[in-house]
Amino acid sequence: MTGPTADRQSQPLLRVANLRKTYGDRVVLDDIDLTVEQHDVICLIGSSGSGKSTLLRCLDLLEEIDDGEIELEGREVSDPLIDQRAVRRRIGMVFQAYNLFPHLSVLDNVTLAPRRVHGLSRTEAEQQAHELLDRFGLADQAAKHPDRLSGGQQQRVALVRALATRPALLLLDEITAALDPELVGDVLTIVRDLAASGTTMLLATHEMAFARDVATRVCFLDGGRILESGPPEQVFSEPREERTRQFLRRILPEA
């Protein structure tokens, strides 16, 4: 064995095979195959109810899957005997509705996991939190509570909170969908920066222009299946599937 780093580079960060998820009789995800390499930025697109959010929730082990396998860093994490917390320590997730803890200040929201889960001291955690908040233009918000912040600021805090644990993979679930249009830009700029600095991300989004710019690969989900996937130029400009074309026509009327 040449050491874990060499090993890790040779295998994908995340590998999903034949993933299936149902709610009762309803098949939400069907036969999903997906590979995420280090530094990939993969955009999941598709209409509401196509399974994008559920897929992200399954990857963070927030939902029990009905079939298939999820491998993170070469280890099968869909095993019921796996330590789920250990898996989630490696993954950061940001939700559509921010889900900040309303009873904690911004700083405490950000330092909660580093201190309680990753064992950082308060000083270390706060220093790191201040650095991140500073980088994302939130330096003077640290002492405030989430309800004093605008939606865009809250979502940026949520991003900082997810990044504070230095995750190997970041899952973003339609993080701009609940924001005012003028605030979307702020958040997307940050995600763009993260992508540029090599953060591995898997994101569900409705922002097609953004996906076209940032994604290394785009997956189009329809009815719980990945109908089409490829580099953004190809998926957006010359989609193979009629269903993809339909979807893009509806969402990009000017194109």
Add this chain to the structure above:
Amino acid sequence: MGPDRSADRAAAWQPSDRELERRAVRRRQRLRSIAISTGLILVAAVVLSLVVTGSPGWPRFRETFLSWPDAKASFPQILDGFWINVKLFMVCEVCILVLGLAVALARTARSPWLAPVRVAAVVYTDLFRGVPTILLILMLGFGVPALRLQGLPTDELFWAGVALVLSYGAYVAEVFRAGIDSIHPSQVSSAVALGLSRPQALRFVVVPQGVRRVVPPLLNDFVSLQKDTALVSAVAVFDAVFAARDYTAFNFNYTPYVVVACFFVALTVPLARFTDWLQRRWLERERAGAL
């Protein structure tokens, strides 16, 4: 995605070997947790019964509290008395719901014309939540008949029931009010925006949602009311507790109290379980919405 298509897919799918293996593991985990919980419950029960039966006073205790002949002898009288508790509970429950909702609505009224009603409602809840129920029963049960007012019933059972209604009505009013207050103002806004009047908004939009939300705490209050019907024995109403006390006074054996306790448990447990079930169902529904 048509339902037919998804049904086709559901039919075509066969679980993979890995999934079958995973299911087996989950099943084993489930069985293990059932085994652990069952085992722990049994151990706790055995330890507890050993401690109780091993106590120095156990033989004497069994004689006075767990005597089978006394239980059998007191049973018919207690059963008769218990019917009074059950009937009292049924009648009081309906009255309490009506009174509680009326008081809660009075407290949320905003019109200046209703100010006296609002004040009366506040005074009522403050007063009757503050006075211990047993005192209310004693005061009303013995006091009002003593007034010898024309046209009012002098029956202690009636006045004990009134005392229960007044006492619990105050609690239930607060529960209803909490439910009404918990409905987001945007619901009123959208009702008013549709042209509904404020009372209409309350009646058709706020109250139905608020009431639904507080059903579990309401049921909890009713479990408590079921037991508190026993308090009417304080004013010599021949209910189950009074019957038991009557028997113990003549026979110097306390077994009838245990019998009464069993009656009450048999009455309250189904309602308590129903409350749990309802609460869980609503929690699940709310969670499903939060996904």
